[in-house]
Amino acid sequence: MKFYIIATLFFFITGTTTENIKGSVAFNKNTLEKIVPKFKAVLIKFDESYPYGEKQDVFKKVTEACLSQLEILTGEVHISDYGEKDNADLGEIYSVKKEDFPVYKLFLNGNIHDPLTYTGNTKSVEGIKQFMVENSGLWFGLPGCLEKYDKIILDFFTSDRSIVLNQAREIKKELSKEEKVSAAFYIKIMEKIIEKGDEFIEIELKRLKKLSEGKLSEAKKQQLENRVSILTSFKLNKPKEKVEL
Structure with missing residues (x-):
């Protein structure tokens, strides 16, 4: 159609x-x-x-x-x-x-x-x-994101988070040097969510977006954009809470 x-x-x-x-x-x-x-x-x-x-x-x-x-x-x-x-x-x-x-x-x-x-x-x-x-809510790939990690984010939210975190650490071993930079941030986010709860995603997004408004080098600006992209992937793949009527 x-x-x-x-x-x-x-x-x-x-x-x-x-x-x-x-x-x-x-x-x-x-x-x-x-x-x-x-x-x-x-x-x-x-x-x-x-x-x-x-x-x-x-x-x-x-x-x-x-x-x-x-x-x-x-x-x-x-x-x-x-x-x-x-x-x-x-x-x-x-x-x-x-x-x-x-x-x-x-x-x-x-x-x-x-x-x-x-x-x-x-x-x-x-x-x-x-x-x-x-x-x-649609996804077409953002800079800094890795397909292998985007695919396991939903599993992270819907199954045993510690198991998925260990899986993410194992995947990182197979990646290139450049990909490992992004992988490390995926892993860090998972660790922080386990430690602080799902609200960490929105809090960190706001913090990084505020930082990006300042005077930054091109390299630092790109790093922040990549991190915002990865956090957005977590945000989009997090199941919405059901509202009981």
Whole structure:
């Protein structure tokens, strides 16, 4: 079914963008209303008619990262303030101002009325991806994360945590030097959760995000982004508590 939907959108994805960005849709009011409800998550960048430069390159990288996740779609709304004022109606509907371009909005579960607005750095690929992962619950791989460890996180929460922790330590022995850096952080998180409880995840996420707002070297900034990504994986894979009625 999803393949059929994507096939029917081929014209929009490949033929209507100002610049041909693979996997991206150029939206107007009609196409937005028809296409957005068909996906669990749609990230739309509201921007000028002919976007260019570093921020446009960031959008391309975000779109490329989303190609493997069929529940996510990315697109652009090009707004013109002259001539026929293309898509000015969408700018008004979603309260997007020219001076704020580019503005990213995330539409979830087919809801076209109340998208979430990204308030982070529009030059940060990882920041935008993090925003999508945290709010959509969908996973398409973030920097610093390791597939082998992501696969055992659910087991960590649903079975004997000490056994899974030992399993994580064994997996680390087989990894490359670079992978062991991330593996060590997965293991540290497991140890802290066992020691302090599940609430450690949110507390540590807030702490690291606050640290990342400071003046940091590129290496330190990347390290923090990787750690936030790994913590996000724990957050997404943690079973939601059932509410008794």
